[in-house]
Amino acid sequence: MNWISEWALPKIKTLFGAPREVPENLWHTCPACEQMIFHRDLERNLHVCTHCGHHMRVGARQRLDYTLDAGWSRIELPKAPQDPLRFRDQRRYVDRLRETQTRTAQEDAVVVAHGMIEGSKVVAAAFEFSFMGGSMGAGVGEALVTAARLAVLQDAPLIVFTASGGARMQEGAISLMQMPRTVIATRMVKEAGLPYIVVLCDPTTGGVTASFAMLGDIQIAEPGALIGFAGARVIEQTVREKLPEGFQRAEYLLEHGILDMVVKRPEMRATLARLIGLLRVPERLAVPAEAFVALPAPAEADDAPTPA
Template sequence: MSWLTEYVRPKIRTLFTRREVPDNLWHQCPNCQQMIFHTELAKSQKVCGNCGFHMRATAADRLSWTLDEGYSRIELPKAPADPLRFRDQKRYADRLREAREATTLEDALAVAHGTIDGHRAVVAAMAFEFMAGSMGAAVGEGIVAAARLAVLQDAPLVLYTTSGGARMQEGAISLMQMPRTVIATRLVKEAGLPFLVVLTDPTTGGVTASFAMLGDIQIAEPGALIGFAGARVIEQTVREKLPDGFQRAEYLLAHGILDMVVPRVEMKATLARLIGLLRDPFVDETPPMRLAAPDPVAPPPVETVQAPG
């Protein structure tokens, strides 16, 4: 009896015991409901291989996908944490603390500098995972810092936008970031540097109404929602039914708001090509023409004159 209970039964239990499986091995596409293995999703840069749907990405993802290896993140200026001592269902200071613990970001922006396929660049990426990418004083300070860094390094500025708009917990202070970020874009342009904006899903509110629409070249990811007010608010205001695909990247491209819509896997190569064209537009890679040496001129024949007699 003892050998059954002490030896055989434990062996049987180990054969049929369920092993714990991580919850993040499979991801479901929000568009087509297809299950995607996490390694495949990482290789495709969070783009569904079945329907091409571009899932939302973090600010860290944007930086790693865009910049070459060896890039450096910068520490952004600090902003007042809770200038209005705002409180709704919970204190604004508590919301900030929870967002920082969940994302390891100080606020809804990350900035890094490095190279894009060998071209020097400063890249700023908004973080939708941090309070829906809302723009407060810290985001405004970060964009100004990114612009100054681009001028200092004589490098173009690439800015990924994703935001629900201004941060309501900071009131008028958040609205003041709209003109501040516009001035930041002017610093880059007055230095003769390219300012490239990549609009991702979603880009709305005060971000769209300020720096997001001031790029030298406006790029968007496929299917990105881009607009100022929501579609329902617009319909109630104009009292008309909006067309299909309204405020989507493809609709804006067809109506001249965007310059191009680029799939995510092609974004890095596209940015590198644009930076090369804007920074070195007159580089001629044609080898110099070599002129053939002239044929040596033969000396004139010497006439011999015979003496008389």
């Protein structure tokens, strides 16, 4: 102990006041380029890195805020049976489920809402990857069927934002049964003559990719999104070949015809509004009958050769 600690430091603290606590979430590190980004700049850019353009993962409600007009409404979903198989690994499935529901403030891995995109009526379903990896169980299947029925009822396009690791293993065969259920849901929308648009976000894999996620009238993906069924190592071990670089990324799939377009997040809202306008108002593209002018039949030439 000396005069600095006993006298000088207390005087300095009294002069300048108590140190203010600095929030821990003011700066974020980009997982791609590892650059620091101020939180307000990141939110202003819709969680897209301002340095390298990397699209960070966002929650379901956040994605709906970015896409839909202000004032969208969340739909109350039917209750699905919890823990139908009484599954247990290191912990009981019902305990994991309740903990995740409390942490995310959601009943399951999908949020369904209805609202507007630049004045066009839509029904949207968005996956929450932080809810058990966005895995598809009975609750997710019920949510997508509900979204499809609502789209038909409201005569509105259905837009689904996927971000999932696939089927939920804790629900076993019940989870796999959601694959045909969700396919039937997409058929309901298409048979009603309504657009069904899928936006594939990072990551979209497993049984979600093998069912409704690849059945959209328009297939869109965010830049760099991981999209596939099985993991790269599993495929390499099966085919015993070295896979191309980035073969499960959005840009590779676009190049090989799996996707229709890759759209940056800040441009997604305007792109969806334009697509809905084209798909829902076909008369805008129709050419009026007055534009067609009957052409006279070609006159026969006097010196045309006579047939033999």
